[in-house]
Amino acid sequence: MSTMPPMGGDLSRLRQLNALTVIKTLRGAEAATLSALAERTGLSRPSTKEVIDELSAMGWVEEVPPAPGTMGRPARRYRFRADGGHLMGIDIGAYHIRAALADLDGDLLAETRRPAHPDAPIEDRLAAIEQAAAACLGLGGLTMADLWTVAVGTTGVVNSDGRVILSASIPAWRDLDLEGLLGEMFPCRVLVENDSRLAALAETRRGVARDARDVVFLHIGRRMGTGLIIDGRLHRGFGAAAGEIVMLPETGWREGPEDLNNAAVVPEGLPPEDAAGFTLAAARNGDPTALEAVERFADKLAVGTAAAVLLLDPEIVVLGGGFSRSADVLLPPLRSRLERVCLRMPKLSGSTLGDECVVLGAIDYAIEHLDQLFFAPDAPALRPPVRPATTPARPDPA
Amino acid sequence: MSTMPPMGGDLSRLRQLNALTVIKTLRGAEAATLSALAERTGLSRPSTKEVIDELSAMGWVEEVPPAPGTMGRPARRYRFRADGGHLMGIDIGAYHIRAALADLDGDLLAETRRPAHPDAPIEDRLAAIEQAAAACLGLGGLTMADLWTVAVGTTGVVNSDGRVILSASIPAWRDLDLEGLLGEMFPCRVLVENDSRLAALAETRRGVARDARDVVFLHIGRRMGTGLIIDGRLHRGFGAAAGEIVMLPETGWREGPEDLNNAAVVPEGLPPEDAAGFTLAAARNGDPTALEAVERFADKLAVGTAAAVLLLDPEIVVLGGGFSRSADVLLPPLRSRLERVCLRMPKLSGSTLGDECVVLGAIDYAIEHLDQLFFAPDAPALRPPVRPATTPARPDPA
DNA sequence: GAGAGTTATAGAGGAGACCATCATTAGTAC
DNA sequence: GTACTAATGATGGTCTCCTCTATAACTCTC
Numbered sequence: 001m002s003t004m005p006p007m008g009g010d011l012s013r014l015r016q017l018n019a020l021t022v023i024k025t026l027r028g029a030e031a032a033t034l035s036a037l038a039e040r041t042g043l044s045r046p047s048t049k050e051v052i053d054e055l056s057a058m059g060w061v062e063e064v065p066p067a068p069g070t071m072g073r074p075a076r077r078y079r080f081r082a083d084g085g086h087l088m089g090i091d092i093g094a095y096h097i098r099a100a101l102a103d104l105d106g107d108l109l110a111e112t113r114r115p116a117h118p119d120a121p122i123e124d125r126l127a128a129i130e131q132a133a134a135a136c137l138g139l140g141g142l143t144m145a146d147l148w149t150v151a152v153g154t155t156g157v158v159n160s161d162g163r164v165i166l167s168a169s170i171p172a173w174r175d176l177d178l179e180g181l182l183g184e185m186f187p188c189r190v191l192v193e194n195d196s197r198l199a200a201l202a203e204t205r206r207g208v209a210r211d212a213r214d215v216v217f218l219h220i221g222r223r224m225g226t227g228l229i230i231d232g233r234l235h236r237g238f239g240a241a242a243g244e245i246v247m248l249p250e251t252g253w254r255e256g257p258e259d260l261n262n263a264a265v266v267p268e269g270l271p272p273e274d275a276a277g278f279t280l281a282a283a284r285n286g287d288p289t290a291l292e293a294v295e296r297f298a299d300k301l302a303v304g305t306a307a308a309v310l311l312l313d314p315e316i317v318v319l320g321g322g323f324s325r326s327a328d329v330l331l332p333p334l335r336s337r338l339e340r341v342c343l344r345m346p347k348l349s350g351s352t353l354g355d356e357c358v359v360l361g362a363i364d365y366a367i368e369h370l371d372q373l374f375f376a377p378d379a380p381a382l383r384p385p386v387r388p389a390t391t392p393a394r395p396d397p398a
Numbered sequence: 399m400s401t402m403p404p405m406g407g408d409l410s411r412l413r414q415l416n417a418l419t420v421i422k423t424l425r426g427a428e429a430a431t432l433s434a435l436a437e438r439t440g441l442s443r444p445s446t447k448e449v450i451d452e453l454s455a456m457g458w459v460e461e462v463p464p465a466p467g468t469m470g471r472p473a474r475r476y477r478f479r480a481d482g483g484h485l486m487g488i489d490i491g492a493y494h495i496r497a498a499l500a501d502l503d504g505d506l507l508a509e510t511r512r513p514a515h516p517d518a519p520i521e522d523r524l525a526a527i528e529q530a531a532a533a534c535l536g537l538g539g540l541t542m543a544d545l546w547t548v549a550v551g552t553t554g555v556v557n558s559d560g561r562v563i564l565s566a567s568i569p570a571w572r573d574l575d576l577e578g579l580l581g582e583m584f585p586c587r588v589l590v591e592n593d594s595r596l597a598a599l600a601e602t603r604r605g606v607a608r609d610a611r612d613v614v615f616l617h618i619g620r621r622m623g624t625g626l627i628i629d630g631r632l633h634r635g636f637g638a639a640a641g642e643i644v645m646l647p648e649t650g651w652r653e654g655p656e657d658l659n660n661a662a663v664v665p666e667g668l669p670p671e672d673a674a675g676f677t678l679a680a681a682r683n684g685d686p687t688a689l690e691a692v693e694r695f696a697d698k699l700a701v702g703t704a705a706a707v708l709l710l711d712p713e714i715v716v717l718g719g720g721f722s723r724s725a726d727v728l729l730p731p732l733r734s735r736l737e738r739v740c741l742r743m744p745k746l747s748g749s750t751l752g753d754e755c756v757v758l759g760a761i762d763y764a765i766e767h768l769d770q771l772f773f774a775p776d777a778p779a780l781r782p783p784v785r786p787a788t789t790p791a792r793p794d795p796a
Numbered sequence: 797g798a799g800a801g802t803t804a805t806a807g808a809g810g811a812g813a814c815c816a817t818c819a820t821t822a823g824t825a826c
Numbered sequence: 827g828t829a830c831t832a833a834t835g836a837t838g839g840t841c842t843c844c845t846c847t848a849t850a851a852c853t854c855t856c
């Protein structure tokens with residue numbers, strides 16, 4: 001109860017709140033007429049008009065041609081200018097870099113990939129990131145100067161300052177000030193987050209868990225991780241270390257993937273990154289050895305999942321990550337195990353966003369950040385759409 | 399994004415918001431002068447005055463004599479009328495019923511206890527509840543009609559409708575519409591919640607976890623349970639089944655207390671409810687057998703706790719429940735185990751509220767409910783302080 | 797193709813809520 | 827008893843919202 005967010009205030013504050021309501025109503029939805037807006041916001045028509053005029057003058061809103069073929073005088077239509085700003089999401093994996101460019105609605109404008117190697121030195125990975133970002137901007141016909149925010153998802157434990165503490169799959173990613181390094185690459189605010197958390201966000205914003213308030217996202221693949229959405233918000237925890245149930249020995253999650261990688265069905269020369277996929281495919285075809293491996297894996301998977309479900313009682317559990325392509329194989333054994341211990345069974349689904357999960361989540365994360373900056377009820381004042389200043393004033397690197 | 403809470407609106411809406419800010423500023427704090435209020439709310443003096451007059455007329459606020467001994471003209475002082483309404487918290491345990499009466503500030507006016515027996519039939523327990531409540535009202539010089547809300551904490555799994563699904567320690571508490579039954583006893587809204595959750599709330603509102611945003615509360619005693627505070631709010635989960643990590647076999651929490659109850663040090667004739675306390679006391683005095691039992695118990699305790707800590711990364715873990723009187727014995731072994739697996743160690747403390755934890759939490763829960771009803775930004779309008787109508791219109795029982 | 801019907805726009809007048817300012821009042825300090 | 831201090835109470839101005847009415851633009855029907 002230290003300092004409250006002053007909800008009320010001035011007359012101008014009322015106008016600000018109303019402008020915010022109008023913007024929020026306009027976002028996501030397609031172009032809307034004045035009357036529709038007035039009804040949805042609860043404001044009177046004249047007031048709505050005045051607010052819209054103000055927003056148009058600022059550049060947040062633009063008029064679009066009226067819809068033809070309607071009775072009566074055609075209504076002017078307005079829509080949120082999603083192209084007022086741009087943001088980028090980047091997924092830094094062990095074997096790939098992925099970048100995507102989006103507008104303020106979160107709609108993708110361009111997307112690029114670069115291969116990577118887990119053991120590549122830091123400089124190489126950073127160079128690949130820069131290339132992917134530049135290519136992506138090129139595809140979208142934009143430059144660095146157009147970027148408002150860059151959100152980055154990466155493997156590993158990321159603390160609240162955007163520092164990567166350690167990463168099991170990228171050895172070089174260890175006690176690394178990634179946010180600082182990327183802050184020198186991009187002329188805007190850079191946010192760094194754990195990739196599982198961003199994937200969880202994407203699934204709740206536009207994936208299979210859309211509109212769920214409590215979501216447990218399981219990243220299952222070469223490494224295991226979880227992302228939690230609680231009460232509709234990404235849960236980071238006090239030290240931004242939430243979701244690291246992998247560390248609990250009793251779950252067996254650290255060795256878990258080995259059950260699939262080292263299954264007897266896997267042929268000799270197969271590259272290690274394809275081993276688990278092979279086992280899962282074999283299990284789908286009924287191979288008994290593969291099925292046994294899957295059962296062993298599911299045993300472990302179920303322990304950590306049950307812990308999360310029993311603690312949080314989520315509406316839905318989403319299976320994501322590389323192995324989620326085989327969700328059809330994994331879900332039934334997981335479900336039967338959970339049913340044995342869970343008080344209330346949550347919904348259980350495979351990810352629908354697949355490989356794009358993390359970039360999309362990064363974009364959603366960037367949008368959330370910008371929303372907070374511009375459109376939160378406790379934001380300073382409604383500014384015209386210009387790129388927000390980067391928080392840490394950074395002099396030219398010598 | 400279905401329907402938004404319209405944050406802005408009318409001029410009267412602005413007044414409502416400002417009145418709410420003033421009330422929130424006044425709550426908790428002692429009597430304040432107009433200038434102090436104006437400064438803290440950000441409103442001008444004249445406006446603050448007008449709001450205060452309105453609130454006084456409604457009965458939410460009252461004037462108190464000015465503070466003497468001050469320079470200049472003495473300022474009029476106002477305070478929130480905590481005695482405008484009353485609420486009751488009830489703790490239904492296996493061996494006891496506890497009731498407490500409080501004002502709108504959550505300050506206790508009276509408190510009573512009644513013994514109970516785990517195997518008592520439902521009617522007996524309900525009768526004991528009624529007695530405890532009546533006695534409590536008598537002590538406070540109030541009647542049923544003065545009660546605005548009654549919040550009840552009970553052992554067992556409680557669903558969102560206030561129905562007790564099952565309780566390990568009260569066999570008769572099984573598929574029981576407790577909220578409905580108590581709704582016939584009290585002429586006001588009755589809320590039923592799991593007792594561990596309420597204890598967690600009390601510790602966050604007025605206990606050792608005050609002001610922490612993410613809290614894991616461990617109820618350790620004859621039965622085990624957890625209560626989670628996430629982002630400052632009580633986490634219930636989609637089906638109100640959150641916190642039931644006891645159900646996970648890998649934690650060993652169900653059998654956990656037996657380690658202490660059946661320790662070899664416990665003398666023959668000791669009543670079973672005192673056994674664990676004896677073992678813990680013996681361990682404090684260095685008895686090796688008792689210490690070994692404590693270690694075994696801590697092994698189990700640590701598994702479930704680590705699961706919660708790794709998943710949620712709370713700021714603090716609070717040990718409550720019957721065994722928490724021996725927190726000094728339990729904390730060190732628990733801490734050393736957690737340090738082995740946790741990425742970031744949370745603070746670790748014993749409960750400071752002790753036996754009163756659940757009643758206090760119930761009162762805090764009731765206050766939260768009333769705040770939502772009266773003082774939330776999206777509440778319908780600022781009403782004068784009268785008891786809110788009971789939601790389910792209930793005819794006289796025939 | 798003109799008139800009726802429909803729906804949106806534009807503008808004026810009024811009410812409510814906030815703020816700034818100033819003279820007044822009720823105490824303390826010397 | 828006078829000077830100083832700090833809060834009170836009242837006045838006028840500004841801003842934002844609402845209601846209401848006249849006007850404009852387009853479709854449908856005859």
